[in-house]
Amino acid sequence: MSTYSLSDGLASGAPRLTRAPLLAGWLKESGAGVAASAIWIAFGLSCLWWEDVGDWSRTRSLGIAAFIIAAVALFGTVGADYLGSAGRGLRQRAPWLVALGAFLTLWEVATAKFAWLPLPFFPPPQAIIEVYTDDLPKLLDSVFASVRLQLGGYLIGAAVGFLTGVSIGWSRAVGYWVHPVLRFIGPLPATAWLPIAFFTFPSSWSASTFLIALATGFPVTVLTWSGVASVSNAYYDVARTLGAKSSFLVLKVAIPAALPHVFVGLFMGLGSSFAVLVVAEMIGVKAGLGWYLQWAQGWAAYANMYAALIVMSLLCSGAITLLFAIRDRLLVWQKGTVKW
Amino acid sequence: MVAAALAEAITHPAAGAALDIEQVSHAFDIDGAELPVLSDVSISVEPGEFVALLGPSGCGKSTLLRLVAGLDRPKAGTLREDERRIRSPHPSRVVVFQDPTLFPWRSVWDNVALGLEAQGILKSQRHRVDDALDLVGLAAFRNAYPHQLSGGMAQRVALARALVNDPRILILDEPLGKLDSLTRITMQSEIVALWQRKGFTTLLVTHDAEEALVLANRVFVFSERPARVKADIRVDRPYPRHRGDPYLADLRRQILGLLGLDATW
Numbered sequence: 001m002s003t004y005s006l007s008d009g010l011a012s013g014a015p016r017l018t019r020a021p022l023l024a025g026w027l028k029e030s031g032a033g034v035a036a037s038a039i040w041i042a043f044g045l046s047c048l049w050w051e052d053v054g055d056w057s058r059t060r061s062l063g064i065a066a067f068i069i070a071a072v073a074l075f076g077t078v079g080a081d082y083l084g085s086a087g088r089g090l091r092q093r094a095p096w097l098v099a100l101g102a103f104l105t106l107w108e109v110a111t112a113k114f115a116w117l118p119l120p121f122f123p124p125p126q127a128i129i130e131v132y133t134d135d136l137p138k139l140l141d142s143v144f145a146s147v148r149l150q151l152g153g154y155l156i157g158a159a160v161g162f163l164t165g166v167s168i169g170w171s172r173a174v175g176y177w178v179h180p181v182l183r184f185i186g187p188l189p190a191t192a193w194l195p196i197a198f199f200t201f202p203s204s205w206s207a208s209t210f211l212i213a214l215a216t217g218f219p220v221t222v223l224t225w226s227g228v229a230s231v232s233n234a235y236y237d238v239a240r241t242l243g244a245k246s247s248f249l250v251l252k253v254a255i256p257a258a259l260p261h262v263f264v265g266l267f268m269g270l271g272s273s274f275a276v277l278v279v280a281e282m283i284g285v286k287a288g289l290g291w292y293l294q295w296a297q298g299w300a301a302y303a304n305m306y307a308a309l310i311v312m313s314l315l316c317s318g319a320i321t322l323l324f325a326i327r328d329r330l331l332v333w334q335k336g337t338v339k340w
Numbered sequence: 341m342v343a344a345a346l347a348e349a350i351t352h353p354a355a356g357a358a359l360d361i362e363q364v365s366h367a368f369d370i371d372g373a374e375l376p377v378l379s380d381v382s383i384s385v386e387p388g389e390f391v392a393l394l395g396p397s398g399c400g401k402s403t404l405l406r407l408v409a410g411l412d413r414p415k416a417g418t419l420r421e422d423e424r425r426i427r428s429p430h431p432s433r434v435v436v437f438q439d440p441t442l443f444p445w446r447s448v449w450d451n452v453a454l455g456l457e458a459q460g461i462l463k464s465q466r467h468r469v470d471d472a473l474d475l476v477g478l479a480a481f482r483n484a485y486p487h488q489l490s491g492g493m494a495q496r497v498a499l500a501r502a503l504v505n506d507p508r509i510l511i512l513d514e515p516l517g518k519l520d521s522l523t524r525i526t527m528q529s530e531i532v533a534l535w536q537r538k539g540f541t542t543l544l545v546t547h548d549a550e551e552a553l554v555l556a557n558r559v560f561v562f563s564e565r566p567a568r569v570k571a572d573i574r575v576d577r578p579y580p581r582h583r584g585d586p587y588l589a590d591l592r593r594q595i596l597g598l599l600g601l602d603a604t605w
Binding site (some may be wrong): 256 | 409410411429430433434435437439441443444445446447454455457458461485486487501505570
């Protein structure tokens with residue numbers, strides 16, 4: 001009996017419901033995109049409607065760019081079905097576009113148009129765009145200098161830390177000598193070495209490489225060591241009964257088993273080496289994004305500082321993303337790893 | 341059946357080895373105190389025999405297996421494989437442990453290939469890995485990772501990892517202890533079939549009297565720690581054996597009596 005009444009109810013309700021779910025479905029899929037489009041049009045208008053309180057050359061271009069983004073958001077989300085994965089991605093990120101557009105509009109109005117925020121310290125978006133277009137060569141030079149310094153120091157530190165960690169974890173004798181040194185030097189923040197490093201090393205560049213390597217090396221060493229030390233004896237027993245020599249036990253048992261720990265160390269090392277990089281560039285090295293920040297502050301060029309900060313953030317985030325990608329590739333055998 | 345296994349051992353030079361355990365005693369040092377685990381154990385296993393070591397849990401059976409594998413050295417006595425003294429592990433004596441202990445970072449195929457790789461002969465012998473996987477019926481899972489396998493499948497992979505080395509003595513340390521009872525029964529007959537086919541000498545540690553009687557030609561019953569051999573029982577029944585066989589039931593009653601459990605049966 002109950003099934004009859006249920007289907008009856010559905011049948012009688014059906015004609016009333018046909019339009020509403022269609023509209024609701026459309027709103028759910030494209031609503032955020034339409035809203036994003038509207039808010040980016042508002043941003044564009046906010047750029048063009050009022051006069052700037054200062055002298056910025058990119059206000060018009062920014063307004064036009066906002067309209068273009070609004071158009072892309074609108075047609076992209078409404079026509080997402082014809083755009084494949086790009087369309088799906090756009091739809092998924094449309095709420096973020098709304099938030100970003102609202103933030104930019106507010107920022108534009110609060111700085112360039114009515115100067116609610118004190119001006120040299122809070123430059124409007126167009127001032128930052130201006131840095132990217134007009135000061136690009138210097139910014140790019142700084143990026144290259146930073147990446148080179150960071151990469152060199154990090155790779156050296158990671159390699160030395162890994163080898164040291166494996167040696168301590170594997171050999172009692174090495175552990176006896178290295179462990180106390182590690183305990184004495186390791187916890188010291190690498191930046192504390194700055195004054196000494198800059199006069200003992202032949203160049204500020206080599207000094208900074210050393211410091212970055214030091215900052216990377218300590219966590220990598222400790223975690224590699226604990227990873228190797230925590231490998232279950234059962235794995236060694238299995239390998240030994242199958243005829244494994246000790247080189248096999250290190251290379252094919254201890255190291256792969258310790259690899260998840262090693263990556264934790266690599267992540268920690270990456271974080272602390274960023275800090276050292278920026279400080280080293282601010283104090284000693286006459287190149288790189290840290291130096292650029294310092295230089296911009298000297299000239300009270302606040303827009304340049306924000307521009308450099310944004311680039312720096314993208315670079316650091318990119319480096320972490322890259323490390324995650326490498327880890328995911330090497331540790332596919334682990335289940336349920338964290339997504340970055 | 342022993343005769344058949346022996347005949348096969350003669351035709352296959354790589355098949356079962358003889359194992360002689362002579363007056364072996366062993367002890368652990370725990371916080372300076374000496375804890376005896378094996379006391380004057382002597383066992384002589386003929387090539388191709390299937391021997392079960394049965395005893396109360398924690399009595400030292402697994403320690404004896406570690407000595408046979410060469411993972412530890414005894415405090416007293418000697419162990420010999422075909423007259424050669426056992427001093428260190430060798431791929432002719434492979435252990436299957438209670439936990440499969442597959443390497444989680446290696447695929448099933450790479451886990452099975454471990455022994456050949458460790459001995460540096462994998463490049464020319466890759467087909468042996470495929471054969472071993474076929475033997476345990478897991479060829480379709482060659483690219484799976486251990487965390488994707490069930491307990492029984494993982495233990496089969498561990499068995500394949502041992503068999504790929506063509507061991508002369510297969511050492512089974514309660515390999516079925518953690519499996520559910522259905523998987524356990526299936527794998528018991530698989531182990532018998534593999535043993536009959538390959539002719540290796542088998543040493544099985546178990547605390548399950550029924551398992552020992554269904555699988556082995558000889559059952560050694562051990563005492564409480566420190567383990568001594570209490571009885572050496574020949575199980576003279578053809579395979580496949582039937583669990584309800586009155587002869588086996590009788591032996592089982594005897595064994596449980598030796599273990600001091602006759603009142604409960």
